[in-house]
Amino acid sequence: MVRELGQGGSERQCAETARALDRCLFEPHVAAMRDTGLRAEELRAAAVPVTRFPVRSFGNLSLLTGAARMGAYLARHRIQVVHTFDVPMNVFGVPAARFFRTPVVISSQRSYRSLINGPLRHLLRLTDLLVDAVVVNCQAMRRHLIEDERVPAAKIRLCYNGLNTEVFRPCPGPRPEILRDASLVIGAVCALRPEKDLATLVSAFAQVRPLQPGLKLLIVGSGSVLPGLEQHSRALGVRQDCVFEPATPDVARWLRAIDIFVLPSLSEALSNSLMEAMACGCAVVASRVGGNPEIVYPGKTGLLFPAGDPGSLAAALKELLENQEFRLRLAAAGSSFIERNFSLSQAAHRMEEIYREMVSRKTGLQIQPRA
Secondary structure, eight states, X not given: OBSXXXXXXXXXXXXXXXXXXXXXXXXXXXEESSOOSHHHHXXXXXXXXXXXXXXXXXXXXXXXXXXXXXXXXXXXXXXXXXXXXXXXXXXXXXXXXXXXXXXXXXXXEOXXXXXXXXXXHHHHHHHHHHOSXXXXXXXXXXXXXXXXXXXXGGGEEEOOOOBOTTTSSOOOOOOOGGGTTOXXXXXXXXXXXXXXXXXXXXXXXXXXXGGSTXXXXXXXXXXXXXXXXXXXXXXXXXXXXXXXXXXXSOHHHHHTTOSEEEEOOSSOSSOHHHHXXXXXXXXXXXXXXXXXXXXXXXXXXXXXXXXXXXXXXXXXXXXXXXXXXXXXXXXXXXXXXXXXXXXXHHHHHHHHHHHHHHHHHHHOOOXXXXX
8 A cells, every 4th residue: 555656766666566566375456546557557568457546635524435336345355465665554554454354564664753743753653553563664763763763673674665676777788868968967857855955966066076077967857955955066166077867757867867876865764766776777875874875885886975965975075087997897787786786676576585484474364386
């Protein structure tokens, strides 16, 4: 279950998990509050049923209507496992699934709860008491739940995000026309939200811009901080060398146009955008927060810098700009690392293990994988 089926990270992980599950073991269904969008189309094309529980607000009658529709759907299809993938569905789906006596109820935590407003955070803590397990996508999130949210360690299950390495892979080719004259591109592809701290990237770019003629900064994404970033780049005198592109479903094409990918987040779990950039052959530089150090090993698969420190980020960029051999070595190692360790099949297999364990524990039913 996920709130909607658009382009977000949780939406993608939910949809790709459903598509990749072994149909000899599980019959996946996907439910959302809004059942249209890119992921809905992908799911229907893969013969995964998609249904809508029309909850418009937690403060009106649509909550009860949605819960009643969910209860009827669970009974009609004899659903044994309900797994919610994002905050709204944790808050709505977990209590509803428990009320309707679903044998196994699982939630997800894919971001730090400090980013969530007070009332919702309190509701999430209640769902922690109701679920059989909480799935996290990195060790950093596991530590956060144990240390900050007091979730029992025995309830937490780790399943790293999976990536479609057929889509996200190195593929040499010309850059998009707007970058055709760039000598080298530093870039980021992400939602333009405050916690991504892209102003630090713009500041660091201004420091290294004089080092190489034709250097460009590419930022792909949409969000509330875009006007501030454009103003910041003008104030630093680098606006003419910055390219801002709106969010797009064709992420891989833009990632392949980037030589050095930067994720300067102040808060991060396991970043899909960072994994995608590595898979596409970018040399990556990331802030030392959350799950970033679980995939970026300094000097091996990328570089890390202290979050919020433009000077340290500029130093890392300078090292990559001045040492092409090192930059290319990091890019190749990062791409290989993602392909080996974070495929969709690996993530789906791990989720199957979690579902089988929980079903066995709650019902006694043994779901045996194929030999």
